[in-house]
Amino acid sequence: MSWTVGELARLAGVTVRTLHHYDRIGLVRASERTSAGHRSYDVRDLDRLQQVLFYRELGFPLDEVATLLDDPDADPAVHLRRQHRLLRDRLERTQAMVAAVEKEMEARQMGISLTPEERFEVFGDWLPEEYAAEAEERWGDTDAWAQSQRRTAAMSKEDWLRVKAESDDVERRFAAALAGGVPADSTAAQDLAEEHRQQISRHFYDCSPEVHAGLGRMYVEDERFTAYYERIAPGLAQYVSTAVQANAARQS
Amino acid sequence: MSWTVGELARLAGVTVRTLHHYDRIGLVRASERTSAGHRSYDVRDLDRLQQVLFYRELGFPLDEVATLLDDPDADPAVHLRRQHRLLRDRLERTQAMVAAVEKEMEARQMGISLTPEERFEVFGDWLPEEYAAEAEERWGDTDAWAQSQRRTAAMSKEDWLRVKAESDDVERRFAAALAGGVPADSTAAQDLAEEHRQQISRHFYDCSPEVHAGLGRMYVEDERFTAYYERIAPGLAQYVSTAVQANAARQS
DNA sequence: CAACAGCCTGACGTCGCGTCAGGTGCAACC
DNA sequence: GGTTGCACCTGACGCGACGTCAGGCTGTTG
Structure with missing residues (x-):
């Protein structure tokens, strides 16, 4: 899949001129050109453009955005x-x-x-x-x-497997609780939810109970998140969602 | 009281150059000059500058800010x-x-x-x-x-007196309730608070219960608001504050 | 094959200041 | 009385992030 300037401009809500500008200054380069010399953007270019727009909206000058995005230490x-x-x-x-x-x-x-x-x-x-x-x-x-x-x-190289194992573990215990008939709003299930929240906070970002509750809602509202949990065990998406929200409620 | 460019710049968190610029384009003019030709800003100029900075922060171009502020219909x-x-x-x-x-x-x-x-x-x-x-x-x-x-x-010319009378009325009834020993968290006091809230919404701005609760806190935390109510009757600031917050709580 | 939509590359304009440069007024210290 | 220093003054040029033409090249559709 690839996009022309006009398509990308409409998609991202910017003007074609802006994309030309970003190309010229090397901030978001079109990774290919057609035989006619037209810009052709691929999915990695979209990624990059999204990052740029985010930082721009937050008030960063474009050259600083470039240094941020080109930092090899920043995944x-x-x-x-x-x-x-x-x-x-x-x-x-x-x-x-x-x-x-x-x-x-x-x-x-x-x-x-x-x-x-x-x-x-x-x-x-x-x-x-x-x-x-x-x-x-x-x-x-x-x-x-x-x-x-x-x-x-x-x-992302070595410890990633450990982190992944950790969250797999919580997910398996969630599935076991579901299979064992433990109610989703029970203390045991809420404790699992809390463990889940703290895992996110440790490994990824500061996840407050409110944020966590939002994630919980998403697990049942967005079919892809639902599918993720349903592949582990049928009914698990709703189960985790309920437990997470109950846990958030008891913390406030 | 009046201010020099440097003082105003420090106060408002902008550069002197910015004030020069705003003066030049007529957006915020110094209302006086000293004998040496130095700019001298009075309190109305501060008002104006604050408005300008607000709209600027919200993303308005300066010429639009000017038309907004110079609209004779906009108080x-x-x-x-x-x-x-x-x-x-x-x-x-x-x-x-x-x-x-x-x-x-x-x-x-x-x-x-x-x-x-x-x-x-x-x-x-x-x-x-x-x-x-x-x-x-x-x-x-x-x-x-x-x-x-x-x-x-x-x-602000004629109906203002009516609006003022309306809020005076609520304030007097609050004072009467206080004098009569009606508890601040009673239904009667909460009804008065609700009337107060709706008055604000009708005449000034959309005042949600949460916003109203914030105002209530301010009545006891900011001494000038406290003084306003205390001049009507001693203890009225705390009384109104409590009633307003109780009313907000019962609505949620 | 003409018309049109969408692409291209200059190149100049704009907005909101930043940043000198060169000069004035006034208090304080030597 | 000189001069040092600070805060003010007025041009004037520079810059970032595009907007806005101008002039020209494709490729598709009636």
């Missing part, structure tokens, strides 16, 4: 974790701005006026989100961060 | 409502992006790969947020929106 999981963190930062900031607007609305209604410092507070210490995050990365827990990055990058 | 309340709506749009979008990243993380973990459409979904229909919102404004319920805008703009 896809690293990018996903970073994007996740950046997005949560943005969520926080937006919520702060919503709160500021609501405060000002209420103040106006009462005829109170806020101090200038207060009104600019939400803009104040705000280094553009990515730099704050990057700074944290570089200077925060530099070695720890670097190590974890290396570990995950290196993992 | 501060109109801007606050619009900013509130735009921010909530951004929150939704960011949450969607978080969900997309989490979905992809989960998919990778299971060895599932998402379809290209799915992966660009979150970018896809995305006209920059402000245009979507503006379009909704212009074509959604055009007349209704325009009417409500006019109403609030015109309001």
Whole structure:
């Protein structure tokens, strides 16, 4: 499967000119040309473009996006974790701005006026989100961060099997509980769900109970996730979903 | 009170160059000059700058910001409502992006790969947020929106007194309930709180129970809001706060 | 075979500033 | 009284990330 510029532009919601630009500066190159000299994008180019758009939306200049994506130590999981963190930062900031607007609305209604410092507070210490995050990365827990990055990058070779075995184990125990008639909302099943959540947190990304509950819903709503679990044992998707959500509920 | 460029720049978290630029293009003009030709900003200039920064952060080009702020029909309340709506749009979008990243993380973990459409979904229909919102404004319920805008703009003269009387009324009834020993979490007090919430929604902005609960907390946490209520009757700030939060809780 | 849709490559324009360069006003210190 | 230093001033050019033509090349469809 391959795509022309126009197709890709429509798919990704950008203009053809943008794709030309990215090609020219080497950010997202079309991996082939037709005999007529037309650009032809393959699936890896799509991957790359998606990453670029993500970082762009988060406010990164294109040359920094390039260095991020061309870092040989950064596999896809690293990018996903970073994007996740950046997005949560943005969520926080937006919520702060919503709160500021609501405060000002209420103040106006009462005829109170806020101090200038207060009104600019939400803009104040705000280094553009990515730099704050990057700074944290570089200077925060530099070695720890670097190590974890290396570990995950290196993992995909040897330790990946261990991680995979670990999650297989939980999945088998889920299946056994299902077969043994253990109710999905029982304490035992919820404990398994909790183990599942902590596994994700350890190996992949910080998975809060709420996030985990979202995943649980997805297991039954998205047929491909459903199929994944159904291949292990019939009824397992619904079972895991229920257990995960019950576990999330008891934690709040 | 007045400010120099440097002071304002530090206060607002922008560069001096930016203020020069905004002055040059007439977006935020310093309302005075000192004898030496130095810019001198007064409090109305700060107001204006804050509005500009808000709209800028939300992605508006500066010339559109200018037309928005120079619209004679748009009083501060109109801007606050619009900013509130735009921010909530951004929150939704960011949450969607978080969900997309989490979905992809989960998919990778299971060895599932998402379809290209799915992966660009979150970018896809995305006209920059402000245009979507503006379009909704212009074509959604055009007349209704325009009417409500006019109403609030015109309001500040004559109907304002009616609105003010309405909220004074609720406040007096709150004070009476407090004096009469009616518990703050009683049904009667909660009904008053609900009336308060609906008043805000009618006259100012869409105030959900959760938003209202936030306001309630603010009544006791911010001393100026506390003072507002305490001037009506001692203990009223805490009383209203409790009632508002109890009302929010019973609605969920 | 003509018309049209979609592709190509320059090349210049735009927006929102960043970044000098060269000069002024004023307080503080030598 | 000089000068040092700081914060301000006004041009003027530069830049990133494209938008917007202009002029020309394919390949398919009526």
